[in-house]
Amino acid sequence: MPNPVAIHTEAPCFSWQLSAGGRNRSQTAYRVTVADDPGKLNSERELHWDSGKVISNNSFHVVYEGDRLESDTRYYWRVVAWDETDREGEPSATASFHIGLLHEEDWSGQWIGAPDIAGSPLFRGTFSVGKPCERAVVYFACLGYGELYLDGSKVGDHVLDPNWSDYDDRTIEGLLYPYNDNGKKSVYYVAYDITADLTVGKHGFGARLGNGFYNQTARTVEGRMSYGNPRFLLQLAIKYEDGSAERIVSDGSWRCERGPILFDNVFVGEVYDARREIEGWSESDFDESDWQPVYILTAPSGRLRAQQSPADKVMGTLRPISRTKLGDGRYVYDMGQNFSGWVRLRVRSSPGGSRYILRFAEELNPDGTLDFTSAGGTDQIQHDVYISRGDEMEDYEPRFVWHGFRYVEITGFPGEPAEDAAIGVIVHASVNSVGSFECSDETLNRIQRMYRWSQLSNLHGGVPSDCPHRERLGYTGDGHITAKAAIYNFGMASFYRKWVQDIGDAQNVQTGFVPHTAPFNGGGGGPGWGSAYVIVPWLVYRAYGDLSLLRDHYEGMKSWVDYLQGCTDDGCIVEREEPGSWCLGDWCIPGSIELPERVVNTYFHAYVTKLLGCIAHALGRVDDQRRYEARYADICLAFNERFLDPKENQYSIGRQGADIFAYALGCVPPEREPAIRNRLLMQYSEELGGCVDTGIFGTGLLFDALADWGETDTAIALAVRDEYPGYGFMIKNGATTLWERWDGLESRNHPMFGSISAWMFEHLAGLRMCDESIAFARMVVKPPVTSKLAYAKAEISTIRGTYSAGWKRDGDVWALEAVVPVNGSIVIELPERLRKPISVFESGQLLFEGSDYETKDNRIVLGSGNYRADWAASQ
Structure with missing residues (x-):
C-alpha cells in the first residue's frame, strides 16, 4: 500500500524495490528511519525509529520496532540500502503512512x-x-x-x-x-x-x-x-x-x-x-x-x-458493438464482453416521469431477446429503473448495485436512441495488473484473457466471488483454486489479507469448522472449500513473504485441520462434513459426478495437513511441524490402502481425476507410477478422445501433472479442443469469460476453472517460483518440450521487482530471454531433449558458451540482469 491514508496496525511492515544497473546486483544491508515529520528524517535524535544498519538482503515486510505509534497520526519513512560491495546507495524518496483509529475509545x-x-x-x-x-x-x-x-x-x-x-x-x-x-x-x-x-x-x-x-x-x-x-x-x-x-x-x-x-x-x-x-x-x-x-x-x-x-472503482468503459431494435420500444445493446459493472444511460428530451427499464443478461435467445438462464433465471432478473426529470439531457448510473452481463435491454425511449445512450461501465476492485502472458496460439491467449475478465468481474468488496450476478458469494473453494493464478496476474496482497480475515471471522470457534462462503452467507461445498483457510494464507506468504498472516491465523488453521481429522473414522479418510453442507467433492465434472467425494475430501485433508506442517516450520513451531508431517504421511498411506487398485493400476474409479489427486499428493508408489501414468495418458487420448473429465480441483492438477511428465502438447490439445468439454468449446460458443460448467448451462462468468492461467505462466512461458523460495527470491525458467508453440512469454511484477521470461524456437534453434530484478535470481533449467551446448549473454555481452553447465545439475543460476540464451534442441 503506497502512502496509505489509514492502516490498522501499531507495527507496520515496510517493503521496497531496488534499482541498479549491471549484473548480479543485490542488497547486503538496509536502514529504515521513521519520523512524524519529513524534515526529521535527517535528524538522529527526533526519529520514532531508526533500524540502524541491518546486515540483511531482506527488502520486504521489515517490521516497525520503534516508539509507540499513535492513532490518527501521519508518519514518514525512508530507506537506504547497501549493495553487494557494501557501498551505500541513494536514499529512497520519502513515503508516508497514516495510522487509523486503532482503539474503540478513539x-x-x-x-x-x-x-x-x-x-x-x-x-x-x-x-x-x-x-x-x-x-x-x-x-x-x-x-x-x-x-x-x-x-x-x-x-x-x-x-x-x-x-x-x-x-x-x-x-x-x-x-x-x-x-x-x-x-x-x-x-x-x-x-x-x-x-x-x-x-x-x-x-x-x-x-x-x-x-x-x-x-x-x-x-x-x-x-x-x-x-x-x-x-x-x-x-x-x-x-x-x-x-x-x-x-x-x-x-x-x-x-x-x-x-x-x-x-x-x-x-x-x-x-x-x-x-x-x-x-x-x-x-x-x-x-x-x-x-x-x-x-x-x-x-x-x-x-x-x-x-x-483495494476499493471497488470504475475501471473503464465499453462502447456497445451493436444495437438491435426488438419492437415495443425495446433495444438490446451488445457490449461485446461479459463483465461486471453497470450501464451509463443517457436520455435526451424525455418527458418528466418517463420510465426507462434496463434488464441485463449474459446470453441471447435465438430471437434476439435476453436469455436470463445463466444469471439467475426469470426469478432473479437484474434490472435498473430510471425515472426521468424531464431535462433536455440526463445521465444516470446506479450507485449501490453492480451487474454481471454482456447484453442490456432498454425499454422506454420515446424515439430512436442516440449512439451514446448506453455505455458499459466496468466496475471491480482496483487491484493492479502485475502479470501478463502471451504465446503463439491465439486460443490459449483468449483463454488467458477470459480468465482475467472472469477474475476481475468477481473481485468486489474485498471478496473473490463465484459469479457477479446470480450468487455473488465468496465461495472459498472457487477462491483458493484460482488464488495462484490471481497472484500471477494481479496485486492481491492486501485483498487476500482482508478475505482471510473474513474466513477467520466465519469459522466456528467451537468446532473449527470453516463454512463454504466467506463472509458467511450460506451455501455448501465440503472440505475442498473450507481448506481455503490454509491454502490462501500459504500462497500469500509464498508470494509476498507476509509471515504475519500465518501468525495471526495459525490457531484458526490448526482448528480447521483438526476438525477434518474429526470427520474421519480412522484419522485419515474424510467420510463426512457438517449436516446439510452438500459435500460436493470435485465440482462441475463433465456429466454426472461419479468420483467418490471421500477421495477429494481426503486429498484436501492430506494437502492442508502438509501445508500446516510447512507453516509450522515457517513460524518456528518445531513440535507442530513434526506432528503434522507425521499425520500427512499417515493420510497418504491410508489413501493408498483405501483407494489404490493394484490389479488395475488405478485409484478409485480410475476416472474423473482420481489418479491425479494421488499423484498431486505424491503418494503413488514409485514402482507403480509409470503404469498409472501410461494408463491415464492412454485414457485421455483414446477413451476420452482428448477431452478433460475433471472438475474445478482436478483440472488444475491434471494440467500440472501433464507438464511434469513432459506431455505439454497433450495438455495444450486438451485446452484448445473446441468440442465439449474444454476451454476451446467455450470460445467456439462465444464465451468472453470462463464458464461455471463445461457445458455452459449455468453461469457464464465463473473464474473457478481459471487455474489454467497459472499453468500457462509456469509451464508454457516456463516462469515459476522455486519450491523453496519466498517472495520470489528465485524463479525457475524452464522452457517446455512442445511442438505446438513457436513462442511463449510472461512477465510478473513481484515485491522484489519485475521478472520476465520468454522463449521462441525456429526449427531446432531455441532462444530464451529473461530479465531478473535486483536482489532476485533465476535458475534456467532445460528439459532433457533441449540440453545441448548453450551460449548465454547478459546485456549483449557473452557470459559463457559450451556445455559446462551440465556439471552443475543441468542448472544455470543467474543473478540480476538482462539475459539471452541460445541453443539447439536434440533430434
Missing part, C-alpha cells in the same frame, strides 16, 4: 440511521472551520453501502464502499456458526484526507446509504441475509496549524430525508426517480428545516478495522 461519534424512510436515505450535517488546517482526515464506517459528500461533491473515487464482511451471528439452513464476543468479527471504515478541501468557514457533510449485503432480502436461496437498516459512523479529525485539534462527529444533530433511490438490492438492481433529486442537499447553506431528525442506532458488535483491501 471513536467519539454515534452510529446514526434514518427512521422508516423507504429506499436510500440522505443525511446531512454542518460544521465550521475557524482557522487554517494542517491536516484533516475523515473516517467513515458503514453497515451496508455508503457514499460521503463534502460541500456538494462526492469524497474520493470509491464505489460500493465499504468492503462487506460477516456482520453478525446468523442461523442459516439450521446451522449456527457462533464466534467469541471478543471483537473478532470485522466492520470496515474508509478514510480520506480532505485537508485541501477545508477552508476557513462553514462546510456541509452529506451521506447516502444503500443496503448492500447488510439489508439484503431479495435472494434467500442460501439463507436470509438481513441484519437491519443501514447505518453509519463518521468522525472528522482536524489538526490546526496552531497545534490545536478538533473532532467533528455524527450525532443527533444530523438530519435525514428520502432520496431519489427508491429501491436498491445487490442481487436485483436499483430504482431511481430523478424527480426526487434535491439540489444542493449536501452543501453548507442548504435549508434542512423540513428534514427529519436521525435515529441514534446501536453500534455493531464487530471490531472496526480500516479498509485496506
